[in-house]
Amino acid sequence: WKGAPLFADNDAGFTFKVRGRFMMDTSYMSTPDFQNPRDYGFNTRVRRIRLGVEGTLPGEFGYKAEVDFANSAVGFGDVVMSWNPKKGPLTLTLGNQESLDGMEQITSSRWSSFIERAQINDAFGNTRRLGLVVGYKSKDNLFRLDGGLFAAHSIDASLDNKGWIGAARATYTPYVGPGFVHIGLNWQHREFQENNGSTALTAGAGSPSTGQLVQYRARPFLQTTGQRFADTTSFAAKGDDIFGVELYGVFNSLHVGGEAQLVKVRSYSAGDRLVSRDQFTTNTQLVASGNPTFWGGHFEVGYFLTGETRGYKNGTWDRTKVLNPVDKGGMGAFQILGRVDYLDLNSDKLQIGFSNNFTTGVATASNSLARGGTQTGYLAGLTWIPNDYVRFLLNYIHTEVEGGPKAASVKPTSTKTVDKRSYSSDAIALRAQFDF
Amino acid sequence: WKGAPLFADNDAGFTFKVRGRFMMDTSYMSTPDFQNPRDYGFNTRVRRIRLGVEGTLPGEFGYKAEVDFANSAVGFGDVVMSWNPKKGPLTLTLGNQESLDGMEQITSSRWSSFIERAQINDAFGNTRRLGLVVGYKSKDNLFRLDGGLFAAHSIDASLDNKGWIGAARATYTPYVGPGFVHIGLNWQHREFQENNGSTALTAGAGSPSTGQLVQYRARPFLQTTGQRFADTTSFAAKGDDIFGVELYGVFNSLHVGGEAQLVKVRSYSAGDRLVSRDQFTTNTQLVASGNPTFWGGHFEVGYFLTGETRGYKNGTWDRTKVLNPVDKGGMGAFQILGRVDYLDLNSDKLQIGFSNNFTTGVATASNSLARGGTQTGYLAGLTWIPNDYVRFLLNYIHTEVEGGPKAASVKPTSTKTVDKRSYSSDAIALRAQFDF
C-alpha cells in the first residue's frame, strides 16, 4: 500500500498502482482600489483533480501517466515512459515532463511549501513539455545530472509547433551537520515557435510563447484570481535563456533556503524585417531596444512543530512521514512556514521600445513605464498533515506591487511616475488535499 | 468484490476500489405539429460513461471521485473527501456533491426508477456544486440531518463566480408494518451570482443562473432531445429558495411515493436601478411584477414481479439485490413501474412583467402568456436486472403540455389563449447499463 494498493510481480518485473490527487482551494483576496471586484473577493475552485497510473514493465521499463480534470477540461501531469538499462546510473525518460526547470517546479504539487509555487515558475513559463531526458545519478544518489531536449509544447492538438527547448540541471546533496544541503543549477535554452505561414498560429499547451510573441507575468501567489499585477505585456522575441540556482538546507525539523532564476530574452530589434516569412499575425509588433533581462527569487523557512523532517528524494521535495498520525491517536504533523518571494519584470530595454513594422522595417518609438513592474509576496503558512496522504494548508499572503500595467488605475492621483506607484493586496487561502 | 475488486488493508485503514458506470440510451419521440423534426424521432446517446475511484485513508478519512465523459467532454460525479472523526455521528464531506436537493436527485443515477429523474430536478437546477456538508446520523441511522454551504458552481475554470447556496435536508425512516417509510424535507437558499464587472460573465458549470438571469425549464423526460416545452424564459432575479418534501414507502416488493418541490424566486422589480454595478451584459432585462412561485411533483408505484425489495440506504435508493440472477440459472429481477410527473411553471407575476432598464430605472410593460406552461408526464417502465451490476430499462412516456413557448406554433389555429393551448408527445426509450 502506498495510499492505494501497489501490485507487484517482482520476478517478472511488473508493478502497477493507480494514482490520484485532489486539491480544493477557498480564498479571500482584497480588491486594490478602482479594480474590478469580480476577480477578487471570495472564490472556491478545485485546483487539481488527477487520476492516473504508474508501473514497471519487464526489462527495467517504467511508466507514469496522470490526467488532470480540474478546469473541467483535459490537462496532464507527468505522462512518461522510462528505461533504466540494467538498473545502471543512466535513465532515459520520454514524454510529457518538466523541462528541468527548477526544484520547486519539478517537485510534485503535493509537497509544495505553500498553496502555489514561487512566482518565477508562473512568470517564466516553467511547465511540462514533450521531451526526452537523459539522467545520470551517482552511486550514492547524492549527485544527479539531467539533460533534455523538448518540443515547446505539451500534449495537445497542435500540428505546427516547431519551437524547442534544450535544458540541463545538476544537483548535489552533501550531508552537512545534522542534515543535508541541496545545491542545484538549472538552465533552459528556449527557441520560440516561428510562424512561417499565413494563418494565425495556435499556442500549443505549455508553449512558452505565442508564436514569436512572449509575455512574462505572474498572478499574486494564488490561482483563484485571473489577475496579474506584474506583466511585461506581449513583445516580439526569438527565444530566451533561463538560468537558475537552488539552495536549500534541511536540519531535523527545520528547512531553509530558496531559488532564483534569471531570464535573458533574445528580442527582435527595431528595423528587423521578415522578407520571405510572415512571422506575425499583424505585421507591426512591439520590440525592445535591446535584450531585456528579468529575474525573481524566493527565500523560505519552515519548521515542523511536531518533530517531522521534510521529505526529500532524488533532488526534489517528497512525501513527509508523519510521526503521530491521527489514526494512531496522534494529532498529525503541524508545520509553520514563512516566505519572501520577489519578482522584477522591469527592464529599460522594454520600457523604451519600438513599434516595428516587420514588412517595411520602419520602427517608431513606443515607450511605457507601465511595462513590467515588481511584485513582492510575504507569505505565512500553517500546514496540518493528519496522515501521510491528507493535508490542509492555510496561507496568509501580503502582496506588494510597484509599477506594472495596473499601477496607473489603482493610484490615479499619485504624482510619482507609473513605475514607482505602489499598492498592495492581502489574501487568505485554505487548501484541502488528499492523494494516493 | 463489489463489481470490481475492493482492496482493503483494514489494520492500517486503507481501502481502494475503481468505480465505473456506462449508460447508453436509444429512444424514439413523436414530433409535435409544426416543430422541427430534427430534434425528435430516433436518437442514440451514451448518457453516462464514468470512471473513478473510491477509498479510505487512515484516520477515518474517505474519498470518492468520478469523472464523466458522456458528452465527449469532462464532467463529474461526486468528487469528495470526507472525514468521520472516531466513526462518530458526524461526517464532514468536502468537494463536488449534490446541494442536498432531494432524494431522487441525491440517489445515484444507477438506481433511478426511470431513465431520467423527475422533472423538478431538471427544471429547478438540482445538481452538484462545490461545498462542505456537515452530516449527522442517529445511532440506528434512521434519522439523518445534513447542512451544507456551497459555491454556486461545480468543478470548472470560472474565476469570478461568487453565487452561493445554503442547504439543509432531514430524513427519517421509521419501520412501518412489513417495511418502512421514508420522510424527508429539503431546503436550498440560493444567491445568484452578481456580475460586478464590465465584461460578460460565464456561467460556471452547475450554476443555477447565468449571472443574475434565471430560467426554469425542463426537457420532456428524456435527455435525447434538446427541446423544452415548459420554459419560463430568462428573467432577472437575485436568488431563490427551494422547499421540498419526500415521502416514500417500501413494503416487500412494492414501493410507492413521490416528491415535490416549490421554488420561490426573489425577482428584480420594475424601477430597479444598479447605480455602481453593471449587473447585466445588456442593461434592459425582463423582470417579474412580483416574486414568482413555481412547483412540481411526482408520484410513482413500482413492483418487483420476481420478489426483490428495492434497495435503500442512508436516506436514498441503493443497489437492489437480485434474488435469482442469470448466472445462477435464474431470470434476474423484473420490476414494473408507473409514474405521474407534473410541473407548473406558470406565474401571473412573470407573465405580467416589465422590460426594465437597469440604468435609468424606466420600465415598460412586457406581458406574455407564453412564459412558463405546465408539463405532465405519464410514464410506464419495465426494468430487467439480470444481475446486481447490469440493468435494462424500457420506458414509455406520454407528455401533455399546456401553454409554454411552443404552444402557439404547435397549435396555430387554436382560438384559446396561448397558455391554454395543449398538445402532447409520445416516446419510447431503452437504456442499457452496467456499473462496478
Add this chain to the structure above:
Amino acid sequence: WKGAPLFADNDAGFTFKVRGRFMMDTSYMSTPDFQNPRDYGFNTRVRRIRLGVEGTLPGEFGYKAEVDFANSAVGFGDVVMSWNPKKGPLTLTLGNQESLDGMEQITSSRWSSFIERAQINDAFGNTRRLGLVVGYKSKDNLFRLDGGLFAAHSIDASLDNKGWIGAARATYTPYVGPGFVHIGLNWQHREFQENNGSTALTAGAGSPSTGQLVQYRARPFLQTTGQRFADTTSFAAKGDDIFGVELYGVFNSLHVGGEAQLVKVRSYSAGDRLVSRDQFTTNTQLVASGNPTFWGGHFEVGYFLTGETRGYKNGTWDRTKVLNPVDKGGMGAFQILGRVDYLDLNSDKLQIGFSNNFTTGVATASNSLARGGTQTGYLAGLTWIPNDYVRFLLNYIHTEVEGGPKAASVKPTSTKTVDKRSYSSDAIALRAQFDF
C-alpha cells in the same frame, strides 16, 4: 498479469483489469514546393494516451471502456458492454465500436504494421460508432460472421444525428501449410444525416459526413501533419456503400497480404430540389454528374528477424509474443516491413459536376480536375519490441501524389492538366509505445 494485474473471482464470474496505452510520435516530413512549411518539417505529438478498464460480470456479461486524451480533449476507444449467453456461438456487443470496417481498422492501434493504418481507413471514414453488433463464431473459431446496426456518430453531445450504418463482416482463417490464411469480406451501408431543420448541423464525432455533405480525403501516412494531398472536396450525397476485401497469410516469421475497399457514393443530382426540408446550410451545393466510385488498397510484407510469429486472434492482429525479451537477457524482437498503399479519389462524375440550387433546382456546370487525385505510399518499417508491452517503430515513407487540390500550386509551371501533375514528399517517423 497482462501488463497490469488481472483480478478474477472465477467462481462468481468477475474479472477486472485496468487498461492503458501511450504512443508518442516524432517525425520529419519534407515540404512540397510552394507549400506552407509550417505544416511540414519536424513535429512531435502524443498520438494516443488512453486509460480504461475491462472486465466481466456474472452471467457472461463483459465490458471494456477506454478514454483517449491525446488531443488534450476527450476521445474514446472501445466503450462497450457485451453478452455471450451460455458461452455459446453468439455474442451481442453494444456501445462505441468499429463499424465492422476492415481488419486493420478493427485491429488495435497497438498492433498496426506501420505507425498509421492504411489510407483507406482515413479516406473513407472508418472509425468507431455507437451500435449493436451480433457476432457468430464457429466452434473452432476459424469462421466468424458479424452483423451490426450503428448510429452514424460516436459518443458526443449531438442531439440531432439521425444518420445510420448497417454493416457486416465475415472472416475465415484456414490452416495452410506452415501457417494460416485470413480471408475477409466487409460491407458498410451508410445513410448520411439528413438536416431537416433551419439551423446548422453539427457533425457528431465519428460521423462519415457533415449533414449530407461528404468529403473523402487522406493524410500522407502520418497524423503529425494536418495536410491532405488527395481530397475530393465536399459535395452533396445521401449516403454510400463500402465494399472491402481482406487477404493475409502468416507463415512462421513471415506475413504477407493486404486489404482493399471500394466506396460507391449515392450523390444528389443536378436539378434535385428539397421542397419541404432545408437540407443544407446554404442552398447551393456541389453535386456530381452521377454516382462516383473511389477505391484504395495496400499490400505489405513483414518478417521477424528474431523468429517470432505475428500475433493473430479473433479475425484481427493481436499481441506478438517476444521470444527473447530484454528482461531475459535477449534483444527483443525485430521486425522489418514493407508496404505499398494506393488511393484513387479521382472520378469523372465528380470532376464534372454541377453547382445545384436545392431551392430552385437550377444547376450550373462546375468542373474541376483538381477534385480528388491519387496518392501512393511506399513505406519501409523497422519495429523493435523489447518486451511484449513496449514497442518502438521506425518508418520511412515516400509519398507520390498525382492531381488533387494542391497539384496546381506545387507544380504551377507544368504544362500538364492539373490531374496529371505529380509531386512527392519524404518522411521519417519514430514511435515509442507502451501498453498494459
